[in-house]
Amino acid sequence: MRNIFSLLFFVSTIFCFSQQSSSEKLISFVNPFIGTGGHGHTYPGASMPYGMMQLSPDTRLEGWDGCSGYHYSDQYIYGFSHTHLSGTGVSDYGDVLLMPTNAINFNNGDDRKKGYRAHFSHENETASPGYYSVLLDETNIEVKLTVSERSGMHHYSFPKNSKQIVILDLDHRDKVLSSEVKVLSNTEISGHRHSDAWAKDQRLFYNIQFSRPYKSITYLNAKTKGEKVIAAFEFDPSEGNELEIKIAISAVDEAGAKKNLEVEIGNKTFQQIKSEAETAWENQLEKIEIDTENKDQKTIFYTALYHTMLAPNLYQDMDGRYRGMDLKIHQSNDFTNYTVFSLWDTYRATHPLYTIIEQERTNHFINSLLAKHDEGGILPIWPLAANYTGCMIGYHAVPVIVDAYLKDIRGFNADSAFKAITHSAMQDKLGLKSYKEFGFIPVEEESESVSKTLEYAYDDWTIAQMAKAMGNMVEYQIYLERAQYYKNVFDPETKFMRGRFRNTWFAPFDPYEVNFNYTEANSWQYSFYVPQDISGLINLMGGKAEFEKQLDKLFTAKQETSGRQQADITGLIGQYAHGNEPSHHMAYLYNFVNKPAKTQEKVHRILNELYQNTPDGISGNEDCGQMSAWYIFSAMGFYPVTPASNQYIIGTPLFEKATINLEDGKIFKIEAQNISDKNKYIASATLNGNPLNRSFINHSEIVKGGNLVFKMTDKPSDWATKDKEIPKMEITENLIVPAPFIAKGDVAFKNETEISLGIAPSESEIFYSLDGSDFKIYMKPFIISEETELRTYASNGFEKQSEILSTHFYKIDPNLSITLETQYANQYNGGGKNALIDGIHGANDFRTGTWQGYHDLDLKATVNLGSKKKVKSVSLNFLRDQRSWIFFPTEVICLVSENGTDFTQLPIQKLNAAQLSEEVKTKTILFDVNKNVQFIKITAKNFGDLPKEHLGFGGKAWLFVDEIEVK
Template sequence: MKKVVLAVLCVLFFINCSEEKGKTTISSQQQKSLTAYVNPFIGTGGHGHTYPGATMPFGMMQLSPDTRLDGWDGCSGYHYSDNYIYGFSHTHLSGTGVSDYGDILLMPTNEINFHNGADGKKGYRAHFSHDNEKASPGYYKVLLDSTNIDVELTVTPRAGMHQYIFSSPENQYTMLDLLHRDKVLDAKIEVVSNTELQGYRFSKAWASDQRVFFNLKTSHPFTHTFQTSSIESDDDGRKIALQFLNPKNEPVYISIGISAVDMEGAKKNRETEIGTKTFQQIKTEATEIWEKQLQKIVIEDSNEEHLYNFYTALYHTMIAPNLYQDVDGRYRGMDMKIHQTTDFDYYTVFSLWDTFRAAHPLYTIIEEKRTSDFVNTMLAKYEEGGILPIWDLSASYTGCMIGYHGVPVIADAYLKGIEGFNAEKAFEAVKHSAMQDKLGLKSYKENGFIPVEEESESVSKTLEYAYDDWTIAMMAKRMGKEHEYALFSERAQNYKNVYNPKTGFMQGRFNNTWFGPFDPYEVNFNYTEANAWQYSLFVPQDISGLIEIMGGKDKFETHLDNLFTAKAETSGRNQADITGLIGQYAHGNEPSHHMAYLYNFVNKPYKTQELTRQILTELYKNKPDGISGNEDCGQMSAWYIFSSLGFYPVTPGTNQYIIGAPLFKKATLNLESGNTFTVVAEGLSEANKYIKSATLNGMDLKRSYLTHEEIMQGGMLVFTMTNAPSDWATQDQNIPKTSIEDNAIILAPFLASGDIAFKENTEIALEVASKDSEIFYCLDEGNFQKYTSPFKISKTTTLKTYAQKGSKKSQVLTTNFFKIDKDLSVSLETVYSNEYNAGGPDALIDGIKGTRDFRTGAWQGYWGKDLIATVDRSKPKLAKSVTINFLEDQGSWIFFPTKVQVYVAGADKKFRLSRERNINATLKNDTPNITKVVFSINKPNIQYIKIVATNLGKLPEWHLGYPNGDAWIFVDEIEIK
C-alpha cells in the first residue's frame, strides 16, 4: 500500500538528557511530525477490524467511511478489500470481534435514492479507489469516483465536520439514513430549519439499547424529501434526502454533534466544540492535539517502517475507551438514567478481557489522569448498574468474554499509586464482582475450579478468575484487610486444580475425571478462543508455583520450547481468532501475549529477546493486513509499544515489567509529572538483538526486570547490544519472580480412573497433586474413610472425596456414577467431533442429559454430517417408543436435523423404516432450544433400532456463516421404552 501522504507540520523537538536525573531539555532540530508516521489503514485489512476515519484521543466521535454492512470482518464498518462506500457514519469500534455502531449515516450523492445499493442494484453507495483515499489522525479524505464527489472529514471530541465538493452546482444531495446497519428500535428526524436537523437513533446489536442523539447544521440551505412508501411503514421518516441550494458550487459543510443524553446535548456539543470554526481550523487543531498526544513517547531511529508501526500502534491505543459524556458533564449511565459530573470524564467501550493485559498498564505510565478517570468511570458503572462491567458498550452490559477484568485494572491502578478515586469504594466493587454466583462462580467457589458440566469455557474461566482474585488479594494486603487477603490469595491458587500432572496441561474436569480424549491442539468448549497449549501458561500471579507443578525450570523451559516449535495447526472447532501462530503461540489472540517473556523466569532471557524481535518484525507490518489478529481496542498495539521499548507487564498488579529487548536506538517517555524515562540501545542492529549488559541511571542493571517506580521517577536505561546470547541476567538472584507465598491450599483429589457411566462395574482410582496429602472418600451416605487403593462399584453411586494435609482440607467434591442397562449398546456409523464427544461412544445411552448450553459437555456433536446410530438391545423384545433429544443454538451454528428417521430390525438385522419426521430446521430462532423427538413404535421382537438424523448441511443465506459454513447436529440421549 502507498504510504499516506501527509501535509504540513514540522515539529521542533530533539530530546537530550540533562545532567539532572530524569529531566530533559529540548533543542531545535527539524524533524518529521509524529502524526505523519500514523497510518490509519494498518489493521483495516486481514482480521484487524480497525477503521481509517477521523477521531480524537479517546473521543466520543469516530467519523469514518462504511464499506461493509455485516460479517465478522465488517465489525468496524470498513474493510480494505471493499470497493464501495455506503456513507460516513459517526460511531465505530476499533478492532473488536463483534459488530456494533455505525450510527447516523450521511452520504453525498447526485440524485435521490433511498436504497443503499447493497443488493447490487442502483443505490446511494459509491465506488471508490484507495488511490484517491487519505487518512491521518483526526482527518480522512476520499473521492467518490462514481459520483465525482470529494469528501473530507475531521472531528472534535464530540462533534465532526464533513466537507463535500460536488462537480456541479446542480443535483447536490446528501442522504441521511438512520436505518443503516444494525436493528433500529426507534429513530426520528426533525427538520428544525432549512440549515438544521436533529433527531435520534436507538438500536440493538451488541449493545441491547444504544441511544444516539444528533444535531446537524449545514453551510448551505436545503430542501428536503423524506422517504415514504406506498403503504404506511415504520421505516418512513427515518431517511431523508437534502438538496443543497449552492449556485456558486462552493464546498458544502455539514457539522454534527452527537450525544447519548438528548438532542439538546448534541446541539451543545456541536456549538461548543465547533461553533463558527472552519473545516481547516478544526483539522489543524485535531492534528496539533494528536501531535501532542503522540509526543508522550518519542522514538529516534532510522528504520521508518518501524516508526510507522510504532506510531500507528500508539495511535490505536489512544482511540478507545471512548468519551461518553457531554460538554456539560451529563451522561447516560448503566441504569439508562441521566447522570452528571464534572469531577471526572466518563467513558465507555472497555474491552477488558483484552486490555487489562497491556493497554491499561500502558495507561498507568503515560495516561495517569485518564487512568484515574477510567477507574472512576468503572466505579460509577458499579453504582449505576450494580456490578463492575466485563465489556460495557454504550450503557449496556454486553455479557461478552470472561473473567471480571475491571478488577485488575482497578487493583493495578491502586497498587501503582494512581490517585483521584475512592479506594474503599474501589475495593468494595472488586470484591463484589468476585462474590457472585453466575458465570461459573458458584461452582468455582465451592469446588476450587469450574467443572466442565457446570459451565462452558471452564478451564479458561478458572484460570482468569484465579488471576483476578490474586489482584484483589494484593489490594487487600496493601489496605490491611487480612481476612480478604487470606480468602483471595487462597482462591488465586485455584489454577492448580485444573492442572493435569499426567498430560502437563491445564485440562477440563468432567465429573471429576479429566476431560478426554485429550488433545492439546484441540479447540473446544473448555477454553476461550484457544486450546490447551494457549491457556496452560496463564498463571501470571504465580509463575513460580506454575514452574513447580510443571516439574521445575528445566521442564518448564522444555514446555516453552515445545510451544514455540509445535506444529502451527489446531484441531477441533474452527476458531478465527487463533492467528499469528509461531508453533502454538497465537499472537493474534490475547491469552498468548505474555508467553515469550516467561523464559526470563527460567534464567534464559536471550530466548525472550529472540522471540520478541521475531514477533515485532514479522507479525506487525505497515500495510492494511499488518496486524495478525483483531486489534481489540488497543491491546495488540499495546503489546507492540511495550515490547519495542524493551519491557512488558507480564503480571499487572505487580510493579514489575519484564525486560525483552529494545527495537529502537532511542525512546523517550515524557511523563505527566514532567519526568522522562529514556531507553537507549547501543550497538543495536538487525543482528545485534541480544542484550550484553545494561545500566540504569549509570549503575549496572543485572536483573531482567524493571519496576514501575524506576520508570516513573525518570532516568535512563542503556542497553549494550550484541549478536549472540550472553550471560546477562541469568543468575537466580537476577531473574523476576511472581509467587504466592501465603495461605497455601490443599488440592482436591481427582479420578485417575473409573467410568462415570458403566454397565457391570467400574474400578475407581483417586489421586491428588498436593504433596504428602491424604485422600478421604465416602460412598452414598456412608462415612468418610481413608483412601488406600482402588475400589469397585457396581451400582449407581454418589462418591464424595477430599484431601487433607495436617489440619488443612481441600474442598469436598461430589461425583455421580451411572449404571447403564447392560443389555444396551450403541454403534455409530458416523464419527462425532472429539471436542463434543459427551464422554465417548456410550454417551447417547449413558443417562446424562444436556442442558441448553452446548458448551457444558453433555451433547455429542456432528459437524456437516448426518447422525447414524444403532442401538442393540441384546435380544428381540417389545419396543413401545423411541425418544431422541436434539439441540438448536443457531448463533453457534447448531441446527436441528431436517429429518429424523427410525429404522427397526429383529435379530436378523434386516432394517425397515418405522417412523420419520421432517423438521423446518432453517426457521430462524435467536435462543437455544431443545426438541424431544418422540416416535411411537409399538412393535414386538425388535432388537436393533437405527436412528438417522439428516444434517442441514450448508447454512441458510440469513446466517452469519453463509455461504461457506456447515451446520452442526447436537444429539443427546436415545431412550427406548
C-alpha cells in the same frame, strides 16, 4: 508551586521537541490503514484521542471482518458514519450515516444500480490523525472529514453543474429501535437514532448544520420518524460547489448535541478544527519519543500508540451530563465518563501503559467503571454505550482498578472500589457459584470452564493484593487462596490445563483442539496462564528445566489447530498465538527460568514478523489497543507480565532510543547501544549509571524518571541468568490443598470399572467415601461394579483440606450396546461412544459437555438390546441453538428389527428445522413401537447448509443429540 513548575517543564519539553522536529511531525508517522485489512478490524477515519466521535467511511455492512465498518479489500463506500469501534470482534456503531451523491436514491444494498454507494480507489484516499479524505470516483465528489471530541465536519466538493444530494440514512447497519429527523430550519436538523446490536439499547442524538440552505427534502416513504428513516437533502448548485456539514452527537439528548456543536466547533473553519485535532494528536504522541532510522518501524510504533488512544471513548456532553448503565441521565462534575472498555484484552498491557503515560486519565477511567457499578449494579465486563454486553470472561475491571491503586494512582474512592471488586468476585453467575464451591469450574456446570477458572484466579490475586495494601488480612487470605484455584485444572500427567468433566479429565484430550473448555483458544494457549504464581506453575510442571522444555514445545509445535474453527487464533508461532490475547505474556516467561536470551529472541521475532506497515500488518483483532500496547511496551524493551505486581519483565529493545515524557515533567529514557537486527541480545544493562543485573524493572523506577541503557550483542549472554537476578511471581502464604481427581475410571460403565485417584503435585493425602460410608485414605485403585456415589477430598495433615467433591457413577445395562456409523466431533463427544445410552441427559447449554455433536453429518446409530424384548417406545433428544449454528434435524427415521437383518420402518418424524428462532430449546422425538425387537436403527438428518437469513450463511449446521431411551 512544585506542580506548576512540573507542568511548565513538561510543556517546555514538548515545545522544544516540536521546534526541533517541525519538519517531520509525529502524526506523519501514523498510518491509520494499518489493521484495516486482514482481521485487524480497525477504521481509517478521523477521531480525537479517546474521543466520542469516530467519523469514518463505511465500506461493509455486515460480517466479522466488517466490525469496524471498513475493510481495505472493499471497493465501495456506502457513506460516512460518526461512531466506530476499533479492532473489536463484534460489530456495532456506524451511527448517522451521511453520503454525498448526485441522485436521490434510498437503497444502500449491494446492487449498484439501485444503491447510493460509490466506487473509490485507495490511490485517492488519505488518512492521518484527525483527518480523512477520499474521492468518490463514480460521482467525482471529493470528501474531507475532520473532528473534535464530540463533533465533526464534512467538506464536500461537488463537480460543476451536477446535482448536489446528501443522503441521511438512520437505518444504516444495525437494527433500529427508533429514529427521527426534525427540521429546525433550512440549514439545521436534529434527531435521534436508537439501535439494537451488540449494545441492545444504544441511544444517540444528533444535531446537523449545513453551510448553506438545502432547497428540498425527500423522505423514503414520507417517513420522518420510525424504524426506517432515510432522507435526501438537495442543494442548489448555482450557490457553489462546496458544502460543509457540521455535526455533533450526544447520548443524552438533542439539546446536548447542539450544545456540543456550539462549544466545540461554533464558527470555526474546517481547517481550524483539523489543525486542533492534529495538535491534540501531536501532543499525545509526544508522550513517547523514539529514535530510529527505520521508517517502517517508526510508523508501526506511532500507529500502535495512536491505536491505544482511540478507546476508551468519551461518553459525556460538554455540560457534564452522560447516560449511565441504568440508561438514566447523570451529572458528573468530578470525573469524565468513558465507555468502550475491552477489558479482557486491555487489562493485560493497554491499561498498564496508561498507568505510565495517562495517569490522570486513568483516574477518569476507573471512576467511570465505578460509576457503572453504582448505576448498573456490577462492574462491567465489556461496557458499550451505557449497555452491559457481557462479552468475554473474567472480571477484569478488577485488575485495572487494583493495578492503578498499587501504583499510587488514587483519584477515586478506594473503599468504594474495594467493595465493587469483591462484589464482582462473589457473584453466582458465569460459573462463579461452582468456582467458589469446588475451587474450579466443572465442564458440566459452565462453558469455557478452564479459561474462566484461570482468569478468575488471576483476578482474585489482584483483589488479595489490594486487600493486603489496605490492611484487610481476612479478605487477603480468602482471595489469595482463590488465586491458587488454577492448580485444580492442572493435569500432572499431560502437564496441561484441562477441563474436569464429572471430576474426571475431559477426554479424549488433544492440546491442539479448540473446544468449549477454553475461550478463543486451546490448551496450549491457556496452560501458561498463571501470571500471579509463575513459580507455582513451574513447580507443577516439574521445575525450571521441565517448564523451559514445555515453553520450547509451545513455540515449536505444529501450527495447526483441531476442533472448532476459531478465527481469532492467528499469528501462530508454533502454538503461541499472538493474534489473540491469552498468549501475550508467554515469550517473557523464559526470564523466570533463567533464560532471558530466549525471551529476547522470541520477542524480537514477534516484533519484526507479526507487525508490518501494511493494511494487514496486525496479526489479529486490534482489540481496542491491546495488540498495539504489546508492541509499544515490547519495542521499548519490557512488558507487564503480571499487572498489579508493579513489575515489568525485560525483553529486548527495538530502537536506539525511546523517551517516555511523564505527566509530571519527569523523563524516563531507554537507550540501546550497538543495536541492530542481529544484535538483539542484551550483553549488559545499567539503570541511572549503575549496573542492572536483573531481567525486570519496577514501576517506581520508571515514574521517578531515569536512564535505562542496554548494551546489545549478537549472541546470547549470561546477563541476568543467576537465580538472584531473575523475576519471581509466587504465592507462598495460605497455600491450598488441590482437589483430587479421578485419573482412571468410567463414570458410565458396563459390568465394572477400576477407579484410580490423583492429585496435582503436593504433600497431601487423598480420602474417599463410597455411598456415604466413612472416609478412608486412598492407597490403591479400587473397583466399582454398581451405581455408586463417590466422594473425595485431600488433606495435608495441617488442618488444610480441599473441598469435598462428589461424582455419581452410572451403570449401563451390560447387554445394551450402540454402533455409530457417523463420527461425532471430539470436542462435542458427550462422554464418548456410549454417550447416547449412558442415562445422562444434556442441559440447555451445549457447551457443558453432555451433548454429542455432528457437524454437517447425519446421525446414524444402531442400538442392540442384547436380546429380543417387548419395546413400547423409543425416544431421543435434540438441541436447537441457532446462534451457535445448532439446528434441529429435518427428519428422524427409526427402524426396528428382531434379527438385525429385516427392519420395519416406523412413521418418519419431520421437523420444521428451517424456522429461525433465537430461543434455545430441546425437543424429544418419540416413536411408538409396541413389538418385540432387538435392534433399533436411528437416522437423524442434519439441516445442512445454513439459510441465507442466518448470520453464518455459507456454513454448515450442527446436529446435537443426546440419550436414546428404550422403554
